[in-house]
Amino acid sequence: MSELSGAGGSDRAQRGEMAARVAAYDWSRTPLGARESWPPSLKLIVATILASQFPMAVRWGADFVLIYNDGYLPILGEKHPRALGLPFREAWPEVDDQLGPLHEGLLAGTRQAFFSEDMPLRLRRHGEANAILEVMTREHGRHLGLVRGGAGSRMRPILQPGNDVRLTWRARLDEHLGHFVVEGLKLRAAELMVVAHAAYGVTHLAALCRLLPERDPHEDVLAALAQALDHMQERTLCAALVARFELRLLAELGFGLDLDQCAASGTTADLVYVSPKSGRAVSRLAGEPWRDRMLRLPQFLKDEWEGGEPVVQEISDAFALTGFFFERSVLEPRGIVMHDARASFINAVLRSADSRVA
16 A cells, blocks of 8 residues: 555545656655655645545645646646646746745745635726736635736636636735635636626626625525526526525525415415515415415425426516515615616516517
């Protein structure tokens, strides 16, 4: 059993190109020294990343020597295989001016940091070349940071809403703005921006996320956001997912609707209305006398929805429902109005659906 396999507890670490390269590399020529002398913590970390299909890299020691797995190869591009075993400043000289001081701060214990995969929400120019990026993160919620060179032609396409990015955030203190180092993962913004309903949909979702408080985790919201973006080019399906996102966001903001049982009878069957007063579901039988005052409840807004494209009327009913409660519970108390992208998105989806029916 090799050193890496023994440290990681699995022979999966021995599979793949990088497992072979790491095993064959003469580490005695690097600041890390021979593999046999590595500390158990380094052996464990290297075994872990080599067993993973997710892009991962280790930067170890005072020189931040680079070790990476197969998933990291597309990120390195032509830097591979030369980058293996190099100090970070030699492998990535173009970003060392950004990360070098931060590495030193981390070693000295004077820097705060996190690493995550995120979705850009908004980009604002800051000075001539830099930008303030606002992202939605899994563990830190809505978060802002400075991106050096973010206003330039190389970085700006990566930082657009609709993309998925991997970022590193660092700051001297946790309450500081800090700054991001960003890598593109799934760059779909360009193709979404040329489709009318998708462009409006991305803008709408990003604006809704900005209603959330900063730096509070909202994992369910992020999951719903990712699902909607993944299907943004499928008009009616994405409309259903955007409406469900709005419903989820209402709950995160403290104004969730009770759609599980009838407010009047307690039954869980044939729930087709929502009371505008209580935000609770109402059955067909109980709501019939007041149906003109009720909001309609599309079936795809319920928890048990299994997918499938809704019909045009259900889409219209869903956005009427969520829009009513957003206006009453979220927007009016804050003295703001819903942005135009929402209405444009709904109109684009409904026009397309109507044309297909015709």
